[in-house]
Amino acid sequence: MTSAAAEKTNRMRSVEVLLFSMQMNHFGIPVQQIDQILECDPRAQKTGLQEPVLKADDVLHLADADDFLFPSWLKLKPMAESSVSSAILMIDGLSGIVEIRTGRIRRMPRLISGHISHPWIWGAALPEEGGKDLILLLDFNATAQPNRVSVK
Amino acid sequence: MTNQNNLFNRKDVIRQMELSQHETVVDIDETTEQLVIFSLGQDWFAFSGRVIREILPYSAVTPVPGLPGYFLGIINVRGDLESVIDLSKPLQGQASKTDPLNRILLTKHESCSTGFKVDYVHDIIELPVSKIRPVSNITDKEKAKYFTGEFEFKSRTVIILNMHRLLEEMIDEPKE
Numbered sequence: 001m002t003s004a005a006a007e008k009t010n011r012m013r014s015v016e017v018l019l020f021s022m023q024m025n026h027f028g029i030p031v032q033q034i035d036q037i038l039e040c041d042p043r044a045q046k047t048g049l050q051e052p053v054l055k056a057d058d059v060l061h062l063a064d065a066d067d068f069l070f071p072s073w074l075k076l077k078p079m080a081e082s083s084v085s086s087a088i089l090m091i092d093g094l095s096g097i098v099e100i101r102t103g104r105i106r107r108m109p110r111l112i113s114g115h116i117s118h119p120w121i122w123g124a125a126l127p128e129e130g131g132k133d134l135i136l137l138l139d140f141n142a143t144a145q146p147n148r149v150s151v152k
Numbered sequence: 153m154t155n156q157n158n159l160f161n162r163k164d165v166i167r168q169m170e171l172s173q174h175e176t177v178v179d180i181d182e183t184t185e186q187l188v189i190f191s192l193g194q195d196w197f198a199f200s201g202r203v204i205r206e207i208l209p210y211s212a213v214t215p216v217p218g219l220p221g222y223f224l225g226i227i228n229v230r231g232d233l234e235s236v237i238d239l240s241k242p243l244q245g246q247a248s249k250t251d252p253l254n255r256i257l258l259t260k261h262e263s264c265s266t267g268f269k270v271d272y273v274h275d276i277i278e279l280p281v282s283k284i285r286p287v288s289n290i291t292d293k294e295k296a297k298y299f300t301g302e303f304e305f306k307s308r309t310v311i312i313l314n315m316h317r318l319l320e321e322m323i324d325e326p327k328e
Binding site for chain 2: 024025060061062106107108109110111112115116117118121123124126127132133134136
């Protein structure tokens with residue numbers, strides 16, 4: 001296999017996500033869903049952006065954070081169906097962009113996916129060797145509530 | 153004379169031992185149930201061994217936002233994600249404290265697989281089913297639906313839990 005072909009295969013086997021942390025949790029959003037990372041608070045700069053600024057702790061049903069220590073603003077790409085379409089998301093602790101090998105990605109256990117009160121957290125990435133923290137994977141394009149499981 | 157008395161006494165003791173051994177003989181044909189005995193606070197409970205896949209040391213649980221309070225989150229078990237439920241919440245109405253002796257009982261029932269966090273695992277026993285009796289002292293009728301029976305173990309009453317009912321309730325509970 002040529003190096004270009006090998007690189008292409010590797011790309012197919014990994015997803016690029018933007019990592020951020022909120023209240024001790026690590027989250028990852030596919031980079032395709034992010035339009036831009038704004039360097040400063042769009043409200044303060046009066047950039048003329050019309051999108052609402054949503055706090056990620058509200059969107060993700062986390063406890064209200066009193067303070068965002070290292071806030072960043074993500075302008076999400078317009079998503080037809082999602083209720084957070086074309087929003088600016090205020091997050092804490094932007095960690096950077098990483099490639100996650102698809103072999104390390106797992107869907108949420110069935111019992112959990114039937115109970116999450118919003119559809120955006122769909123899975124988690126296992127840590128690479130030496131790491132220990134799971135990364136919760138987000139998909140702001142997801143709309144439907146996952147089906148609930150039943151005990152027969 | 154004293155020696156003779158001693159001999160008689162010894163024979164009595166041996167006879168007594170034989171009798172007591174005879175009394176503890178268990179009918180090997182009796183059906184037994186394997187039970188995993190654990191505690192939550194002061195209360196002792198048991199799950200049938202048939203639903204327990206593994207007993208894990210308590211490790212850091214990754215919380216998942218948007219879940220009902222009894223879900224602690226998820227753990228990575230050799231490359232698989234498993235949910236973890238704090239069993240103290242549905243049974244005692246409060247969250248348990250985290251301690252190095254805590255364990256996660258990894259269970260599988262029907263198509264549902266989940267971990268239950270418990271305070272301490274005491275033992276795994278084979279109990280004759282005749283020793284299991286209906287639960288006698290139910291203070292909270294709401295929780296009685298989770299109980300299938302009770303038995304005595306080390307001078308304590310241990311309540312056997314109904315995994316099916318527990319999971320059914322958790323699945324049916326409305327989302328927050």
